[in-house]
Amino acid sequence: MSDIFEIEDLRLTYSDNNESLRGVSMRIPEHAITVLFGPAGGGKSTLLRVLNRLNDLADVKQVSGRVLFHGQDLLSPTVDVVELRRKVGIVFSRPAPLPLSIYENVCYGLRIMGERRKARLDEAVERGLRQAMLWEEVYDRLDASGFALSGGQQQRLCLARTLALQPEVVLLDEPTSALDPISTARIEEMMQTLKDVYTIVIAPHNVQQAARVADQAAFFLQGELIEWGDRGQIFVRPRDRRTQEYIEGRFG
Amino acid sequence: MTRQTKQTAPQQDRLVTLLIRLSGYSSILLVTLIFIFLMKEGLPALADVGIGELFTDRWYPIEGYFGILPLISGSLIVTLGAMLVSVPLGVGTAIYLSEVAPSSTREVVKPLVEVLAGLPSVVLGFLGIIAAAPLLRRLLDLPTGLTAFAGALLLGLIAIPTIVSIAEDALNTVPAAYRQAALAVGATPWQTIWGVTLPAARSGVLTAVMLGMGRALGETMAVMMVTGNAPTLPHGLDALFMPVRTMTATIASEMGEVATGSAHYQVLFLIGIVLFLFSLVVNVLASSVSFRQRKRAERLLS
Numbered sequence: 168m169s170d171i172f173e174i175e176d177l178r179l180t181y182s183d184n185n186e187s188l189r190g191v192s193m194r195i196p197e198h199a200i201t202v203l204f205g206p207a208g209g210g211k212s213t214l215l216r217v218l219n220r221l222n223d224l225a226d227v228k229q230v231s232g233r234v235l236f237h238g239q240d241l242l243s244p245t246v247d248v249v250e251l252r253r254k255v256g257i258v259f260s261r262p263a264p265l266p267l268s269i270y271e272n273v274c275y276g277l278r279i280m281g282e283r284r285k286a287r288l289d290e291a292v293e294r295g296l297r298q299a300m301l302w303e304e305v306y307d308r309l310d311a312s313g314f315a316l317s318g319g320q321q322q323r324l325c326l327a328r329t330l331a332l333q334p335e336v337v338l339l340d341e342p343t344s345a346l347d348p349i350s351t352a353r354i355e356e357m358m359q360t361l362k363d364v365y366t367i368v369i370a371p372h373n374v375q376q377a378a379r380v381a382d383q384a385a386f387f388l389q390g391e392l393i394e395w396g397d398r399g400q401i402f403v404r405p406r407d408r409r410t411q412e413y414i415e416g417r418f419g
Numbered sequence: 420m421t422r423q424t425k426q427t428a429p430q431q432d433r434l435v436t437l438l439i440r441l442s443g444y445s446s447i448l449l450v451t452l453i454f455i456f457l458m459k460e461g462l463p464a465l466a467d468v469g470i471g472e473l474f475t476d477r478w479y480p481i482e483g484y485f486g487i488l489p490l491i492s493g494s495l496i497v498t499l500g501a502m503l504v505s506v507p508l509g510v511g512t513a514i515y516l517s518e519v520a521p522s523s524t525r526e527v528v529k530p531l532v533e534v535l536a537g538l539p540s541v542v543l544g545f546l547g548i549i550a551a552a553p554l555l556r557r558l559l560d561l562p563t564g565l566t567a568f569a570g571a572l573l574l575g576l577i578a579i580p581t582i583v584s585i586a587e588d589a590l591n592t593v594p595a596a597y598r599q600a601a602l603a604v605g606a607t608p609w610q611t612i613w614g615v616t617l618p619a620a621r622s623g624v625l626t627a628v629m630l631g632m633g634r635a636l637g638e639t640m641a642v643m644m645v646t647g648n649a650p651t652l653p654h655g656l657d658a659l660f661m662p663v664r665t666m667t668a669t670i671a672s673e674m675g676e677v678a679t680g681s682a683h684y685q686v687l688f689l690i691g692i693v694l695f696l697f698s699l700v701v702n703v704l705a706s707s708v709s710f711r712q713r714k715r716a717e718r719l720l721s
Contacts, residue, residue, distance in 0.1 A: 219603065221602065221603060224598075224602065249605045249606075249607055250605070252602065252603055252604065252605040253605035256603065257603045259596065259599065259600070259603075261596060263594075263597065263599065264600075265597055265600055265601065265615055266597065266615075266618065266619050275601070275604060275606075275614075276604035276605055276606075279601075279604070279605065279607075279610045279614065280605070325600065328600075328604060329603070329604065332604060332605065
């Protein structure tokens with residue numbers, strides 16, 4: 168497995184002088200599920216949003232270090248952010264459908280790229296919805312509003328919207344925190360099939376989910392990357408006492 | 420203590436409810452009374468002057484010609500012109516403030532725009548006569564600068580703060596999740612504004628436009644000062660650069676010199692009724708649009 172992201176000494180400070188990432192260095196391999204876990208405020212979301220530069224929207228005061236994506240430094244001001252976000256998609260913790268129909272939600276990314284051919288759009292919508300395991304539930308009402316779906320369906324719709332662009336990487340920021348156990352199970356199941364095609368980076372909303380889905384795991388505590396490695400190493404024999412204690416549920 | 424509040428609360432409640440109900444009823448009563456008065460004074464004109472005579476193009480009340488078409492068209496030209504100025508500028512400013520400007524700029528500019536809304540229109544009218552009209556006359560080589568165009572510009576200025584303020588609020592209430600979701604699939608900031616944020620705030624922005632239009636339609640002082648006050652029916656497109664007279668300006672300038680109960684007096688009230696109907700239509704449109712927004716907001720919550 169080669170690495171798709173290489174992060175070197177990444178430091179990020181928000182405008183309230185809160186240092187959200189304190190010298191994080193790690194690598195994220197292709198076609199695997201990398202889990203970023205740890206208690207809230209550890210910097211997981213911040214790191215995810217660095218990977219597709221959504222942090223540009225937040226009040227970031229200072230960023231330093233290097234984040235290489237296929238060898239190119241993402242923090243460089245010359246990066247084409249729009250192009251990057253098409254390759255590195257993200258799904259948020261709360262389902263965020265756009266105020267459009269199901270069909271238009273899924274093909275939104277393609278439309279703004281200028282795709283007009285109906286056949287291409289149809290194909291992308293079906294593929295996205297199938298990969299997100301939502302097709303069977305909505306194929307007969309693609310013109311209905313995205314808000315007509317249940318929370319779990321909306322979340323899969325957002326995933327379909329991301330997948331329709333055929334990105335290389337899918338970032339998931341606590342994708343199941345607002346969902347019921349059944350929807351959660353469906354999304355976790357889906358991740359296992361998706362990792363053959365995509366690289367997945369997920370900040371799960373609890374340590375159980377982290378242990379269930381991870382190929383690689385990284386433990387974050389207050390902006391520091393305590394340790395990272397493959398699933399067996401982190402969850403079975405963690406090197407750091409704090410990792411051990413967090414996994415056992417002694418804090419967090 | 421709990422017991423005490425339990426004893427006094429109902430009485431206080433009843434008193435407050437009564438006061439609120441009274442003030443509610445009194446405003447309804449006042450509006451009804453005004454409406455009845457307007458109808459009573461104005462409607463006889465339909466019979467005394469005659470509908471056929473009213474909808475002609477000559478307004479010479481002293482000689483008994485009561486054609487109100489020039490006044491209606493004057494109001495429409497000036498209002499539509501004002502909308503052409505104020506909608507692009509107002510909505511554009513709202514988008515800039517809500518979506519583009521850094522928060523430090525927004526915190527300074529938004530209150531300034533709202534202060535502008537409080538500027539007395541007579542001051543703007545004065546500015547129009549002294550500065551804008553001569554400038555327009557020279558620039559456009561017109562016989563006079565006091566034209567519908569000057570009025571439209573001025574009214575546009577008056578309507579802008581209303582539009583900016585309300586449209587900006589509407590854009591601000593668009594959930595941040597929409598913007599993030601659009602940006603996350605590679606939309607440029609402009610695509611996000613045009614394709615997602617603005618449509619999501621559509622009804623609020625439309626309400627802003629309608630209210631701005633209501634403001635422009637009802638404005639009297641500024642238009643009376645700069646439109647030249649010539650009650651002529653426009654022929655062709657150059658009407659925009661000719662003097663016109665609006666319904667509001669006619670009422671304001673002639674009401675003082677008519678004999679109570681005369682035909683002229685009745686027609687002025689009839690113009691008031693027409694103006695009232697125009698405002699009513701604009702307001703009903705505005706509120707039906709914002710009502711639809713509320714229904715959609717309820718859907719979002721469920």
